[in-house]
Amino acid sequence: MKVIIPSPLLSYTNQQKEVDAAGTTVADVLADLNRSFPGIRFRMIDEQDAIRPHMKIFVNGEQVFALTTSLNSTDEVHILQALSGG
């Protein structure tokens, strides 16, 4: 499925703003993403498997909060870095 990458993480994806990843849950997709682009997951997800405070994940335009959220192969995952500060 298509995964949209925020600008702070483009250094991991060779500057690709859209990449492909596979999986039936958000956790699976992030794990697949990390296989393709080592290190990218830990910048978004902490060691307790929580989404870091300023990172947001949307699936088909709806924000999801659990890595266990199920996905279909046609879904679009959009990773955002939340705006914060001035």
Added chain:
Amino acid sequence: MKSAVKTKASPKKVLAKKAAPKSVTLLVATKKGGFILTSDPKRREWTTKGPLYLGNIVHHVMLDPRDGKTMLMATKTGHLGPTVFRSTNQGKTWKEAAKPPAFAKAAEGETGRTVDHVFWLTPGHAGEPGVWYAGTSPQGLFRSADGGDTWESVKGFNDHPMRSAWTGGGQDGTPDGPKMHSIIVDPRDANHMYIGMSGGGVFESTNKGADWHPLNAGCKVDFNPDPYPEFGQDPHCVRLHPQSPDILYQQNHCGIYRIDRTAAGAENQWVRIGEKMPKSVGDIGFPMVLHPRDPNTCWVFPMDGTQVWPRTAPGGKPAAYVTRNGGKSWQRQDNGLPKQQAWMTVFRQAMTADAHNPVGLYFGTTCGEIWASTNEGEKWTCIVRHLPHVYAVEAVEL
């Protein structure tokens, strides 16, 4: 309390050998990236390389003195998680660590800790090539055995049953987060280590981090109901003298201290040596810098620790202070520094010395300046301006 490691080492005499002129490299960590400054052999002209990882908050950049090539850089950004970048060619190219420091995942139903940032990097013992230690905020200790590529939790500290009590539990907090810092490996014995914690005090291990005990006797906590608790102190920077490893100095939140681990009956007792500082300046600050050869000489850079703790140069008049007799007396060193209206702060990792003779001193400020002295603090020169807020400066010879 356990006793210190017993040795019969005594302070060595100051070596008078004239060091061959060699350029100095400064590894500078700032709030917006890393920089590498390189001098000519006379240490008068400097070139600046960087920024490295512009926009990243870099807390520390360190060279591995064992191979002279490996560098580690502790970074995070305002939004992304913490990590460590590695170079194996003296900073020419960098690559992210495969497994950065991270706490263990908590069991189901329990709350686990998460590393906010890696704060401190220490190369391991000379006899253990590839070993590094990292200190984090919140306070955690991590070890790498492969040159900083993968990191493991030091369970002897991070899972210690007293860890929460030592660090203040859920309330362990200083303005920018409590720091594990001043990770020191005894050059005589890889098993013997010290750590400093901004929320906890100084701790010692004699078994390579498998267990720890407090080493805070004599060290005051003047804001605490009990001013001399076993732990709970706030060391800002702890240094062990490399040629006299039984001598340690500490710049603490509550004064300047020295300990001699060979002192009969006082081997576990810190002695406050900041009382002889001018009362108008006080003995509060962040950094502590030791002379590389003379165990009785060290430098501090005082800051205002009164009332609401401005953490700026006292009176807006920055100065280093040196003692050459183990703290019995101190001399002000401000030649070349601004005489007024200079509200800079020098953080705990942001002042250092080289190995030249005379020793070169360097410090970075919260105002983005790097200052240098080629004559042990007798005269200061600003060698770089307009960098971001400086967190750390390390002097190395490549």
